[in-house]
Amino acid sequence: MIQSSMSALRPLRTLLFGEHYSLTRFCSGFVSRMRYINRLKENDAACLSALQNGHIFLFHRLIPLLQCSDPETFRPIALTYSEVQSVLHKCGSDGSLLKESILIGCSEQNHAQFCLDVGELDPAAIAQNCKGTFMDLRKAFFLLEGAEAPLVAKAQALLQWHQINRFCGATGQLTQRNQAGSQRACSSSSIVYYPKMSPVVIVLVSDGKRCLLGRQSSFPRGLYSALAGFCDMGETLEEALRREVAEEVGLEVQNIIYSSSQHWPFPHSSFMLACHATVSPAHSQLNVDHLELEDARWFTEEEITCALQVKAPPWRDHRPAVWLPPKHAVAHRLIMEWREQQHSQDTE
Ligand SMILES: NC(=O)C1=CN([C@@H]2O[C@H](COP(=O)(O)OP(=O)(O)OC[C@H]3O[C@@H](n4cnc5c(N)ncnc54)[C@H](OP(=O)(O)O)[C@@H]3O)[C@@H](O)[C@H]2O)C=CC1
Numbered sequence: 192m193i194q195s196s197m198s199a200l201r202p203l204r205t206l207l208f209g210e211h212y213s214l215t216r217f218c219s220g221f222v223s224r225m226r227y228i229n230r231l232k233e234n235d236a237a238c239l240s241a242l243q244n245g246h247i248f249l250f251h252r253l254i255p256l257l258q259c260s261d262p263e264t265f266r267p268i269a270l271t272y273s274e275v276q277s278v279l280h281k282c283g284s285d286g287s288l289l290k291e292s293i294l295i296g297c298s299e300q301n302h303a304q305f306c307l308d309v310g311e312l313d314p315a316a317i318a319q320n321c322k323g324t325f326m327d328l329r330k331a332f333f334l335l336e337g338a339e340a341p342l343v344a345k346a347q348a349l350l351q352w353h354q355i356n357r358f359c360g361a362t363g364q365l366t367q368r369n370q371a372g373s374q375r376a377c378s379s380s381s382i383v384y385y386p387k388m389s390p391v392v393i394v395l396v397s398d399g400k401r402c403l404l405g406r407q408s409s410f411p412r413g414l415y416s417a418l419a420g421f422c423d424m425g426e427t428l429e430e431a432l433r434r435e436v437a438e439e440v441g442l443e444v445q446n447i448i449y450s451s452s453q454h455w456p457f458p459h460s461s462f463m464l465a466c467h468a469t470v471s472p473a474h475s476q477l478n479v480d481h482l483e484l485e486d487a488r489w490f491t492e493e494e495i496t497c498a499l500q501v502k503a504p505p506w507r508d509h510r511p512a513v514w515l516p517p518k519h520a521v522a523h524r525l526i527m528e529w530r531e532q533q534h535s536q537d538t539e
Pocket residue numbers: 389391393416417418419420421455457458459461463483516520521522523
């Protein structure tokens with residue numbers, strides 16, 4: 192009885208207080224962390240104080256510092272302010288570099304998280320003092336676990352954005368960052384610059400029985416992925432998706448269904464918007480633009496299942512004919528969703 196009267200009240204609460212009513216009640220840790228991060232972006236003094244009590248991840252010329260527990264498991268090293276200070280001193284720096292740290296998040300234990308590029312210092316000395324190793328993000332991204340890969344990717348993307356946005360496009364003057372590193376401003380033009388991602392559509396096209404994957408000549412040998420392309424200025428997600436598929440493989444898609452999104456750090460920050468779409472089997476003849484794609488083909492469920500068996504990325508000396516994007520990539524998620532849907536159709 193109590194349960195049913197409580198649930199009858201819930202829509203009324205939502206009407207009166209909005210969706211956030213239930214969110215704040217049940218996710219207060221999440222809400223307070225989000226509000227804390229927001230405050231640090233707006234308040235330089237609070238951000239500096241959070242840095243002194245927070246965790247810092249080091250990079251050297253955009254390459255993250257990781258710790259290896261066994262050959263297959265890598266984690267970013269979360270250092271305290273005093274640990275970084277001590278490492279910087281040992282490597283001949285006065286520690287003033289620490290103020291250049293950039294806010295990247297807040298851990299579930301409520302520690303503000305920052306990243307810092309120590310590009311002017313000797314990477315070997317830093318790595319030795321931290322008992323870590325600097326590893327290229329393209330490799331590291333696939334060896335890191337769960338939530339750590341996106342955090343490291345976000346850190347690298349923000350560091351890179353600051354490095355290439357030091358000047359105002361209107362006045363040519365140096366821009367100044369806020370303490371959190373969430374924006375840069377030009378005092379002459381008053382323009383405020385914010386970190387930017389380029390929107391990209393990525394789509395898994397199906398003809399009901401097969402799904403469509405393609406590869407660019409720059410992909411590692413044997414890797415096939417869902418079709419993707421940058422959105423043009425002024426386009427909707429649906430328009431960009433229809434245009435990209437038409438350009439790359441000469442098909443007209445229907446039934447666009449949004450799946451999910453992700454930040455993709457390579458080669459620069461993209462905001463991947465992932466969708467499913469269909470073509471009728473009668474209109475599935477491919478006309479591939481070989482300037483854009485080296486190859487595109489239809490894959491059956493069996494072929495997908497077989498390609499998913501390959502551990503991605505495969506070792507250099509053991510490259511199979513076809514392999515698929517690894518689990519961190521949203522293309523992988525689209526493929527898994529498609530396979531699940533085929534499975535449920537088969538068992539109906
Ligand atoms: N996470 C995932 O699962 C996947 C992610 N991706 C990512 O999606 C992105 C887009 O895929 P891709 O097929 O290459 O895109 P496109 O099919 O749009 O082709 C890329 C070309 O588009 C032009 N271009 C237009 N706008 C931009 C822009 N804002 N930034 C860079 N280039 C632009 C460039 O051409 P030009 O140089 O001639 O000007 C570039 O070479 C890539 O960054 C790729 O890494 C792709 C597949 C899977």
